[in-house]
Amino acid sequence: xxMMYIGALDDHLNDHGYIVxxxxxxxxxxxxxxxxxxxxxxxKREDYLTWDEYFMGVAMMSGMRSxxxxxxxxxxxxxxxxxxxxxxxNGFPKGCxxxxxxxAREGENPLETKYVYSTHxxxxxxxxxxxxxxxxxxxxxxxxxCNECAKAIIQSGIKEVIYDCDKxxxxxxxxxxxxxxxxxxxxxxxxxxxxxxxKIKL
Numbered sequence: 281x282x283m284m285y286i287g288a289l290d291d292h293l294n295d296h297g298y299i300v301x302x303x304x305x306x307x308x309x310x311x312x313x314x315x316x317x318x319x320x321x322x323x324k325r326e327d328y329l330t331w332d333e334y335f336m337g338v339a340m341m342s343g344m345r346s347x348x349x350x351x352x353x354x355x356x357x358x359x360x361x362x363x364x365x366x367x368x369x370n371g372f373p374k375g376c377x378x379x380x381x382x383x384a385r386e387g388e389n390p391l392e393t394k395y396v397y398s399t400h401x402x403x404x405x406x407x408x409x410x411x412x413x414x415x416x417x418x419x420x421x422x423x424x425x426c427n428e429c430a431k432a433i434i435q436s437g438i439k440e441v442i443y444d445c446d447k448x449x450x451x452x453x454x455x456x457x458x459x460x461x462x463x464x465x466x467x468x469x470x471x472x473x474x475x476x477x478x479k480i481k482l
Contacts, residue, residue: 368404430457
């Protein structure tokens with residue numbers, strides 16, 4: 281069974297936005313849901329990522345590139361107008377094989393541990409940037425910067441650090457880091473997780 285609606289040329293809309301005289305109640309009933317569909321499709325999405333979610337997500341994704349079996353840290357440097365400038369993750373310098381240099385955290389010989397060879401994500405991101413000055417930029421990182429990375433952050437002109445985890449807050453390295461950033465006027469604050477889950481099929 282098929283239906284056909286016929287109406288005359290209408291000269292205005294009523295208070296509900298329907299054509300008058302139009303197709304009467306039957307026409308209104310049919311077209312009402314079409315109008316709602318068009319409105320939904322024309323409105324912007326409300327569940328889009330915030331800037332903080334976006335940049336911290338990029339930092340965390342960068343950390344997944346790390347070969348370190350114990351700790352994976354990622355970093356994302358962003359301009360004042362929210363453009364990504366550089367990214368980095370913890371690992372060994374160029375030319376130092378991931379298969380030949382040690383990943384151990386402990387050992388009698390310091391030369392057989394990762395600490396004397398690895399470069400942290402923040403320093404990698406700063407060194408990876410080749411666009412000029414980082415003055416005034418923001419740095420998103422999944423783990424609070426150590427004292428050595430804090431020096432590079434300060435010297436590069438970065439003015440704000442947003443970190444996710446601060447599990448080493450009571451260590452001399454992080455305490456020294458915060459002391460230097462406080463003195464240098466570098467702001468830092470912890471990222472507030474939204475607990476949003478995002479699934480990406482790669």
